[in-house]
Amino acid sequence: MKAIKYTGLAIFIAALSIFTATLFLGDFKASKSTINEFIETKGIKSELLKKELLTVISDTKFNNSIAFSSAIKTAINKSNSYYDALIEKYDSEKNWDKKGEQFQYKVSNVGGITYDLAKKSGKGFVVENRGLLWWLTFGMGIIGALLFILPNLILLGKPGIKNDHIYHNAATSRGWIAWGVMIYLVIFYLLLYFAPYYVVNWTFILDPISKALNGGPASQWFVYGFLYCVIMIVMGVRMYIKYRHNKYQIMRTTSVLFFQIVFAFLIPEIMTSLSMPGYDFKNAFPLDYDFFFEWNLKSLTSSGGIGLFILVWGIVLTLVVVPLMVYFFGKRWYCSWVCGCGGLAETLGDPYRQNSNKSLLAWKTERWIIHGVLALSLIMTLVTLYCYFSGADSFIGIKSQWIKDTYSFFIGAWFAGVIGTGFYPIFGNRTWCRFGCPLAAYLGLVQRFKSRFRITTNGGQCISCGNCSTYCEQGIDVRAYAQKGENIVRSSCVGCGICSAVCPRGVLKLENGPEEGRINPTEVLLGNDVDLIELAKQNRKAS
Amino acid sequence: MEHVVIIGNGISGITAARHIRKLSDKKITVVSTETDYFFSRTALMYVYMGHMKFEHTQPYENWFWKKNRIELKKGFVQHVDTTTSSLHFSDNSILNYDKLIIATGSKPNKFGWPGQDLNGAQGLYSKQDLDMLEKNAPNNKVCKRAVIVGGGLIGIEMAEMLLTRDIPVTFLVREDSFWNGVLPAGESDMINRHIREHHIDLRLGVNLKEIKDDGNGNVKSIVIAETGEEIECNVVGLTAGVSPNIDFLKESAIETGRGIKVNRFLETNIKNVYAIGDCAEQHEGIGQRRPIEAVWYTGRMMGEALARTICGTPTKYNPGHWFNSAKFLDIEYQTYGWVWAQPKDGETNFYWEHADGNKCININFNKNTNKFIGINTFGIRMRHEIFDRWLTQEQTVDHVLTHLKDANFDPEFYSQYEKEIVAKYNSENNKQLKVKSKSWKRIFA
Numbered sequence: 001m002k003a004i005k006y007t008g009l010a011i012f013i014a015a016l017s018i019f020t021a022t023l024f025l026g027d028f029k030a031s032k033s034t035i036n037e038f039i040e041t042k043g044i045k046s047e048l049l050k051k052e053l054l055t056v057i058s059d060t061k062f063n064n065s066i067a068f069s070s071a072i073k074t075a076i077n078k079s080n081s082y083y084d085a086l087i088e089k090y091d092s093e094k095n096w097d098k099k100g101e102q103f104q105y106k107v108s109n110v111g112g113i114t115y116d117l118a119k120k121s122g123k124g125f126v127v128e129n130r131g132l133l134w135w136l137t138f139g140m141g142i143i144g145a146l147l148f149i150l151p152n153l154i155l156l157g158k159p160g161i162k163n164d165h166i167y168h169n170a171a172t173s174r175g176w177i178a179w180g181v182m183i184y185l186v187i188f189y190l191l192l193y194f195a196p197y198y199v200v201n202w203t204f205i206l207d208p209i210s211k212a213l214n215g216g217p218a219s220q221w222f223v224y225g226f227l228y229c230v231i232m233i234v235m236g237v238r239m240y241i242k243y244r245h246n247k248y249q250i251m252r253t254t255s256v257l258f259f260q261i262v263f264a265f266l267i268p269e270i271m272t273s274l275s276m277p278g279y280d281f282k283n284a285f286p287l288d289y290d291f292f293f294e295w296n297l298k299s300l301t302s303s304g305g306i307g308l309f310i311l312v313w314g315i316v317l318t319l320v321v322v323p324l325m326v327y328f329f330g331k332r333w334y335c336s337w338v339c340g341c342g343g344l345a346e347t348l349g350d351p352y353r354q355n356s357n358k359s360l361l362a363w364k365t366e367r368w369i370i371h372g373v374l375a376l377s378l379i380m381t382l383v384t385l386y387c388y389f390s391g392a393d394s395f396i397g398i399k400s401q402w403i404k405d406t407y408s409f410f411i412g413a414w415f416a417g418v419i420g421t422g423f424y425p426i427f428g429n430r431t432w433c434r435f436g437c438p439l440a441a442y443l444g445l446v447q448r449f450k451s452r453f454r455i456t457t458n459g460g461q462c463i464s465c466g467n468c469s470t471y472c473e474q475g476i477d478v479r480a481y482a483q484k485g486e487n488i489v490r491s492s493c494v495g496c497g498i499c500s501a502v503c504p505r506g507v508l509k510l511e512n513g514p515e516e517g518r519i520n521p522t523e524v525l526l527g528n529d530v531d532l533i534e535l536a537k538q539n540r541k542a543s
Numbered sequence: 544m545e546h547v548v549i550i551g552n553g554i555s556g557i558t559a560a561r562h563i564r565k566l567s568d569k570k571i572t573v574v575s576t577e578t579d580y581f582f583s584r585t586a587l588m589y590v591y592m593g594h595m596k597f598e599h600t601q602p603y604e605n606w607f608w609k610k611n612r613i614e615l616k617k618g619f620v621q622h623v624d625t626t627t628s629s630l631h632f633s634d635n636s637i638l639n640y641d642k643l644i645i646a647t648g649s650k651p652n653k654f655g656w657p658g659q660d661l662n663g664a665q666g667l668y669s670k671q672d673l674d675m676l677e678k679n680a681p682n683n684k685v686c687k688r689a690v691i692v693g694g695g696l697i698g699i700e701m702a703e704m705l706l707t708r709d710i711p712v713t714f715l716v717r718e719d720s721f722w723n724g725v726l727p728a729g730e731s732d733m734i735n736r737h738i739r740e741h742h743i744d745l746r747l748g749v750n751l752k753e754i755k756d757d758g759n760g761n762v763k764s765i766v767i768a769e770t771g772e773e774i775e776c777n778v779v780g781l782t783a784g785v786s787p788n789i790d791f792l793k794e795s796a797i798e799t800g801r802g803i804k805v806n807r808f809l810e811t812n813i814k815n816v817y818a819i820g821d822c823a824e825q826h827e828g829i830g831q832r833r834p835i836e837a838v839w840y841t842g843r844m845m846g847e848a849l850a851r852t853i854c855g856t857p858t859k860y861n862p863g864h865w866f867n868s869a870k871f872l873d874i875e876y877q878t879y880g881w882v883w884a885q886p887k888d889g890e891t892n893f894y895w896e897h898a899d900g901n902k903c904i905n906i907n908f909n910k911n912t913n914k915f916i917g918i919n920t921f922g923i924r925m926r927h928e929i930f931d932r933w934l935t936q937e938q939t940v941d942h943v944l945t946h947l948k949d950a951n952f953d954p955e956f957y958s959q960y961e962k963e964i965v966a967k968y969n970s971e972n973n974k975q976l977k978v979k980s981k982s983w984k985r986i987f988a
Contacts, residue, residue, distance in 0.1 A: 458926060460927060463868075
C-alpha cells in the first residue's frame with residue numbers, strides 16, 4: 001500500500017513538473033497578416049507600435065512565451081514612453097490640444113494585449129500536442145494524486161479521526177514543504193492575475209475542452225476554473241476517505257463539489273456557448289464584487305430576459321435568500337456547503353486547517369479587517385451605482401474608476417487569490433474567508449445577531465484538550481467556550497463541523513434550534529450543585 | 544491583602560485561582576514544578592501522536608496570567624510549615640501564605656515490581672513523562688516493542704499513542720476482561736474486541752512479575768507472573784492507576800490518609816489549608832462516589848466550590864449526578880448516573896449493541912420501580928443536560944427510552960438507533976413503547 005502511495009506521489013510530482021515546464025516550451029511566431037489583423041481588431045493607433053510589431057515581432061520565431069511576451073511588452077512600452085514624452089513636452093509648452101491628442105496612441109491594457117497576441121501566435125510542440133500534454137499534466141496529475149490518496153482507505157485504519165503526525169510532517173506543520181508549496185501557489189496566482197501571457201501554453205492544453213464546452217478557445221480563467229474543479233474533486237476524494245465515519249462531512253463535501261462543478265463551472269460555460277452572459281447563480285454580492293459594475297449592468301440589461309432574470313436574482317439572493325438561510329441554518333449553508341472559495345478551502349485546504357491563528361490579537365485584527373472590506377465594497381458599489389445612473393465619474397469625492405481598480409487589485413486579486421489561497425500552507429485554509437470576504441462579514445453579522453444556528457456545548461463534559469481549537473480553520477478558540485459550558489455563537493464560524501468531529505468526548509454539536517437559550521452564559525458548569533438562589537442573590541449584590 | 548497560595552497548576556488549582564480572581568481582589572500565587580503554564584493533562588497523548596503541539600494544550604494565552612494578576616512561581620515545595628504558614632522550596636526559598644490550597648494531583652502507581660525504576664519503565668501522567676516517552680519511544684527502531692501494564696484509561700491511551708509510531712504493543716491486564724471493574728461485561732467485551740482489531744497484543748488475566756535489566760540499567764524484557772513468559776521490549780508503560788501526590792506533606796501537620804483528608808468544604812484539619820482535586824480524600828465518599836476522585840471534572844468542580852468558600856461564601860463540594868467520558872481508540876464513551884460492572888440488588892440492565900459491534904448502550908434501572916439509574920453509551924453521543932434532568936426528576940427507564948431522541952447528541956445526518964433500541968427493550972420486557980420524535984420544547988423545558 002505504501003509503495004502505491006509513493007508511486008502516486010512520484011507520478012504527481014512528475015506531472016506537476018511537466019505542467020510547470022510546458023511554460024518554457026513551444027514556439028511563438030506571428031505572421032504579418034496576423035499582426036495586421038490584430039492591429040485592426042484591437043484598434044491600435046500608434047504608428048510606432050505598429051511598426052515595432054511588424055518589424056520586430058512578425059515572422060520572427062520566439063522559443064517560448066516568455067521571450068515572445070517580453071518582446072511585445074518592450075514594443076508597447078517603447079511606444080508608450082514615446083507618447084509620454086510627447087505629452088510631457090506639450091504639457092510644458094501648454095499646448096493642450098496637442099497634448100490631448102496623444103492619449104489615444106497609448107496602450108493601457110498592456111497585459112491583455114500581450115496575452116491576446118500570444119494566444120494567437122502559439123506554434124510548435126505545445127499547440128501540436130494538446131492531447132498528449134493534457135495526459136502528461138492533468139491526466140498524470142489526477143492519477144498520481146489518486147494513487148497517493150486512495151491507499152489511505154487501508155493505511156488510515158478503521159474509520160475515525162486520524163490526525164496522526166500532522167505536526168510531525170513538514171507539509172502540514174509549516175515545514176520546508178509547506179513553504180515550498182506556498183511559494184509555488186503564490187507564483188501561480190501572480191502569473192494568473194498579473195502576467196497571464198506567461199501561462200498561455202496552459203490555455204492551449206485546455207483549448208479542446210473549452211471548445212467542446214463553450215465553443216471558444218480557453219482563456220487563463222478557463223484554465224483556472226478547470227483546475228479548480230479538478231483539484232476540488234481529487235481532494236474531495238481525500239475528504240471522503242478521511243471523514244468516512246462522519247456523514248455531516250460527507251454531505252458537505254458532496255454539496256461543495258456539486259455547486260462548484262455545476263454552478264460555478266458548467267452552467268456559466270454553457271450559458272456562454274448559448275451567447276448568454278456566463279453567470280454563477282450562487283455567487284452572491286458582495287463576494288461577487290463586480291456584479292454592480294457598469295460593464296456587468298450593461299451586459300445584463302442588453303441580454304434580454306435572461307439578463308434581467310440574473311439582475312433580479314442577484315439582488316434577491318443577497319437581500320433575501322442569504323439572510324433568510326443564515327437565520328435558519330447559520331452561515332454554513334453558504335460558506336461550507338455552497339461557496340467556491342469555501343469549497344476549495346474545505347478540500348485542497350483541509351490539510352492546512354490547523355495553521356490558523358487562535359490568538360485574541362488575531363481575532364481583534366480579523367474583526368477590523370473583514371468589516372473594513374465589507375464597508376469598502378459597499379462604498380465602492382454606492383459610488384459605482386451613483387455614477388452609472390447619473391453619468392458622473394465620481395461621487396463624494398471618490399472616482400468610480402479608481403475605487404473599482406483599487407478594490408479589484410488589492411481585494412479581488414491580492415487578498416482573495418494570492419494571499420487567500422497562496423498562503424494556505426502557512427496561515428491556514430480560510431485566510432480570505434476569515435479576514436477578507438465581505439460576504440462572510442455580512443453573513444456573520446446575521447449569524448451573530450439573528451440566527452437559529454449555534455454549536456451546543458454538552459454540559460460539563462469538556463476536558464480542555466484543545467483539539468477543537470487546534471483544528472478550527474477560522475481560528476476560533478472553541479475550547480474557551482466549551483470548557484465554560486457555553487455554546488459557541490460566533491460570527492466567523494462557517495460550520496465546517498470539524499471541531500465536533502475531532503472532539504474525543506462528544507462535547508460539541510452543530511445545530512439549529514430556538515433562538516431562546518442559544519447564548520447561555522453559565523455561571524456554574526453542570527456537575528456542581530450549588531445553591532442557585534444563594535448564588536443569584538450574591539450576584540445581585542455584586543452588581 | 545490576603546495571599547492565597549495554590550500548589551499545583553492543574554485543572555483544580557487553576558480553576559480555583561480563576562474563580563478566586565473573579566470573586567475577589569486577593570493576591571494569588573500558583574506554584575508548580577512541572578510547567579510554567581497550565582496545560583490540559585488529558586491532551587498530552589495528542590502531542591506525542593502529532594495531533595497538536597504542546598502549546599495547543601494550554602487553554603490560556605501566556606499573557607492571561609499577568610492580566611488577571613495570578614502570579615506563577617516555578618519551584619518544588621519540599622515542606623509545608625503550617626505553624627508559620629510558610630512553604631519551603633527545594634532551592635531554600637520560602638513563601639508565606641494566608642490561605643493554602645493544595646492541588647498537587649496524582650502520581651502513577653508502582654507496586655514494587657522488580658526493575659520498575661529502570662530506564663524505559665515509565666508512567667504517563669506529567670509533561671516530564673511525555674518528554675521521557677518521546678526519548679524512550681521515538682520510533683520502532685529505538686523501541687522495538689512496548690509492554691503496558693495495567694488495563695485502565697491511561698493504559699489504553701498509551702497503547703494508542705505507541706501504535707501511531709508503528710511500535711508493537713503488548714497490553715497486560717490483570718482482570719479477565721478490559722476495565723471490567725467499571726464496565727459491565729457487554730461493554731468490556733466490545734472494547735476487548737476493539738483493542739484486538741487495532742492489532743494490540745492484549746493479554747487478559749495476567750500480572751507483571753518483573754522487569755529485566757539489559758545490564759546497563761535499561762529495560763530488556765518483562766516476565767509474566769502466571770505463565771513465566773518473557774517478552775522482550777524497550778519500554779514498559781506503568782499504568783496501573785494513580786495515587787495522590789502528597790509525599791512532600793509527610794513532615795507536616797496536615798492529616799493524610801491515601802490522600803489529604805478533607806471535609807465537604809474541602810478544608811483539611813489545619814485552618815486555612817485546603818485540598819482539592821486528585822490529591823484530596825473525603826472522609827467519606829459522597830453518595831456512591833469514591834473518597835478520592837481522580838477525574839478531570841471533579842477537580843474542576845472542587846476548584847469552583849472552594850473559590851466561593853475562600854471568598855466568603857462557604858460552599859460545600861456538592862457534586863451532582865455522576866458523569867464521565869473517555870475514548871477507547873476509535874470508540875467514544877459517555878456515562879451519566881450509575882451503571883455498575885454488576886447490577887446491585889434490585890437493579891437490572893438493559894443492553895443494546897449495534898450489529899457493527901462498535902456502538903452500544905447499557906441502561907441500569909430499578910427492577911421494581913423502573914426508575915432510571917444510569918446509562919453507558921458507546922459510539923453514540925448523548926446530551927448531558929437531558930440525562931442530568933432525568934436523573935434529578937427520577938424518571939423511569941420507559942420515559943428515558945421514549946424520549947431518547949431528545950438526548951441524542953450525534954452530529955447532524957448521523958444514523959439514529961432509537962427505534963432499534965426501543966424495539967429490543969419492548970421485546971425483552973413485553974412492552975409497547977413508541978419513540979417520540981425530538982422536541983426542542985422538551986429539551987429547553
